[in-house]
Amino acid sequence: MVSLIGTSVASVYGSRYSKLDISYLLLSTVGLFAVMLINTIVSLNPTNQSSRSVLSAVIMMVILAVGVGITGTPVPKKRRYSRHKRTFTYSRESKLKKVSQVVMQVLLSVVLLTGCYLAYVLVTRTSSGLAEVAVSQYSLFYSLIFLNSAGLLLKVMSSKDKPVLSYSVSAVGVVLFVVFALPFLSIPSQLNDAEDNFTEAFGNEWETFENNLSTFREGPLSIPAYFFGLPSENYALTEDILYYEGTE
Template sequence: MQEPVFLRQSVTSTPSLYKYLNRFIGTINVIVFIASIVYFLNPSTHAGWNVLGGIYIVLLLSNGLLIYLKPYTTTFMLWYPFLLAISMLTMGILNYSISNSYEAKPLMQMVVYIAFLLPLFVASISTFLEERYFEPHKLFKIILIVMVGFVYLLGFYFSSIIVVPYEHGVIEAIVTSFSLLFGFVFFAATILISKLIDNRKLLFIAGGIGLIITSIHFLPFLSTQSTIVNLDKQFKEAFQEPTNNKSFLRHPFSIPAYFVGMPQQDIQIEKDVIFYEDDDITLRFDVFMPKESQTTKHPVLVRIHGGAWKSGDKGADNVMQMNKYFADQGYVVYDIQYGLSTLTTYDLGIDTPMHLIGPFTMDDMLSHIGIFTNYLAEHANEYKADLDSVFFSGGSAGGQLATATALAIENGSYNDIFSDTITVKGLIPFYPANKSARAINITGRDEFLEPENLIRESSPPTLIYQGKNDSLVDWETAQSFKDKSMEKGNKHVAIGYMPFAGHASDYYFPGFYNQVFLYYMERFMWMYK
């Protein structure tokens, strides 16, 4: 194999500058490996740990740079990109699974930790080993180049989702929230192609494409600080200076938590409690409660899943770790079902529980939620639920339903539907589809289809999560809600705009978008509970 001219070196000796750089970065790998274990033993969202997270990211990039600079090919150089990609995908998949499981998953969490450490471990070992020149078989090289080509095609598609807001369906939720992990997968492909192509011009083109794709996937992560600054400004203008509590997140974003997940909560869970049943439908809820609490009453958070009013369900379809997180914060959290409509043919491509579907209008769905509020009022003592401190939250269609419910209860004119014993203290809709129901043939009362028509000066304070690149619910829908509130004299509305974020970009619970919003959401609820 003839080495590229600009990399050609004797395979028997490594330039001294490269050798020193290799040993230095290898030593840092070892230090970060040890520091990471310390973090795993006592995970925290303290801002100081972001130093570790930042160095971890730089190290992964530096390890790739070392592979590119190495004047000859070794076995490690071909395996490291695969290990890096597998580690990133493993962390993303398992963190999502852990977040959306009712039970704790300690074995899965251990695998996540191993996946985090694996690139550091392999890079550390490689640094201090003398590896021989390795010439991959020509057919093997062709197979690898074809594989990288497919990865690049996927990278182009994912990049278009991040940069250009057009409708992609469920994949939109995956790409933007996992973008940093995917960025390292595409970086791994770039490293690999750099060791497979001998032609300088082709290497420049292929490497440049890979770096562009990687950079685009890093954009959402790099915009995190501006997200924090903008949301902090909105929060202070609409409410007041965010309060602090020892149980709150200590910083709006933890880089290590993005990779290895957030700590699991030790709480009580009751699943599939029936709150309504007739010949047509049976509705259930899950309730998440603080464990062994001595408090006589707890504030309540009611969460309503999305799914275009025709699909979705409680549980894994509704960011379950959010329920567990706030139960650990002292709330009684209800994750509820409602009837799903057959009146629309719109399809998000997600599961539809067949026992919940029927020709339901918007009025019917809100009637189902109203039945739950009456059940809650009747059974509040069983769950130590404080009816004078209730919050509503939901995403997309669930955000619209949560908005309509909260505003209708506060309005006081719908006591035939909702319990009049509930006091709504706050509303937290995620990308609420407040203007979308009519467009997909959902029928009902005007004020229920477009709940901003229910806004009054006395409407509850509202904190909204909204992706700027959401192709299903335009960011202007959230802005319209705020404008209407201001018009009515209600200034207590803030919007957390998430740069590059698509629809359902909060579904990766330890993701940068969700962490930032969670930091302000818990303070918002504490302030008004």
């Protein structure tokens, strides 16, 4: 977590318009979203007994490896181009770059607006159908995704003459990061009351179980398991079981 957050901050406040910084922010944003979806699909697939995805693990390792390169790469010096050496090819590349920047700005703005809506759902507990189901359990992914999205928007937009816009995007990114990190930060306080709540709901019989009962986890929380998946125990799967056959 510290590595992912620190690398994102270093990418945003590193060299301006650095291709390496932009590549990492884009990779981290898309990669974390892909890991979130892949882990969900794998965990819902009963035929996958490992409940882990090699692809999501590879994506996470690539993100971390590129992050190491980001933090270890010195800030390059800005190049100076002579006005007399501009060519028609350079002009076409400049126009293409501007168009791609505008497209990226629009897409990232939509992403941040979506993040604001999901944050509103999370904080106010507003009923919003399926969106409400897919907010709290993925909140740690969202906190990093929207932080990187805000940083990427800062890198691709021309905000030298618009400091207010730059500060606004930064504020939105930080606020979304904090809001979506709240469920994770509230886990210690929830764990303090977990035993009392469990006893209130199911009684005191569970205390008679052996301490080494395999159905209980050794630790209440695992951050690596959150990103890489939690392996399942061996089990036998029987498919195509007929529960009912009739006309009524």
